[in-house]
Amino acid sequence: MKINWDHLQYFLVLARAKTLTNAAKIIGVEHSTVARRVQALERALGTPLFKREATGYELTVEGMALVPRIEHMEQAYLQIEKPHNPLEGRVRIGTPEGFGTAFLTQLLVKFSKLYPLISIDLIPVPKMFKLSHREADIVISIDRPKSGPYIITRLTDYCLKIYGSKSYLAANPSIHSIEDLKQHRFVNYIDDLVYSPELYCLERLPIQLTANFRSSSILAQQLAVSADAGLAILPKFLAENRPELQQVLEQQVRFTHTFWMLTLVDLQHEPRIKLVWDFLRKHVDTQQPLLMD
DSSP: OEEEEEEEEHHHHHHHOOOHHHHHHHHOOOHHHHHHHHHHHHHHHOOOOOETTTTEEEEOHHHHHHHHHHHHHHHHHHHHHHHOOOOOOEEEEOHHHHIIIIIIHHHHHHHHOOTTTTTEEEEEEESHHHHHHOOOEEESSSSOOSSSSEEEEEEEEEEEEEEEEEHHHSSOOOOOSGGGGGGGGGGEEEEOOOOOOOOOOOGGGSSSSOOHHHOOHHHHHHHHTTSOOOBBBEEEEHHHHTTTTEEEEEOOOOOOEEEEEEEGGOOOOOOOHHHHHHHHHHHHHHTTHHHOO
């Protein structure tokens, strides 16, 4: 069976880009060309490699099995094309939105200055990343996978507390106990868009509270609290350096969560992956005062 190398390249780009439009932009062709090439590859292999989902083109089991094989071919081609420097390349990091934006960005800018030949793709979005679909090289997650071909480490614990803006607190009833919270407005997640049960904090309080402003984005929640929308349970690293925010019930309400860092077993020895991995472990450790009490 003869397989066209160009078809394999189109397949790999679509597997990473998820949509025909994005893949076409990357390659510089019409989206119909991408579809035609991938369909030709599927016919040659005699199996579907993608399934259409609301999020775009998702890999089938056969497609997922094919990705690492083509990536090895891609790496071999790149080594032939130019001398390989193990400390160059691209590392894609998937992370929760707030942690990636408010905390990791500065660390990774520092990394980029130290290692300018390594390009960083930081993807801070409120979702669970699928390492098996090659959505990222390194994933930081608030949920620890129960199984899978992963290398996993506890990156750090972090605490969450109730915050409100100083102007909101000055204009509303004083808060001395958990019962006093019933007199206040709250900002929280949208129930049916919560991507992890770990995010249910307001619901764990011993009283029933209703949110008046909801968002799937923790950054939007923080901005809403800063704009006097009400109180919210926010990570310390997101609220601590905001001078307009103030903790409420400091000694009575406190949640502790964990960020896990993981990568695929077959990526753990890649020099660029290991370099980023070790850098994050070391530098997150130095930032504990911002993450925990």
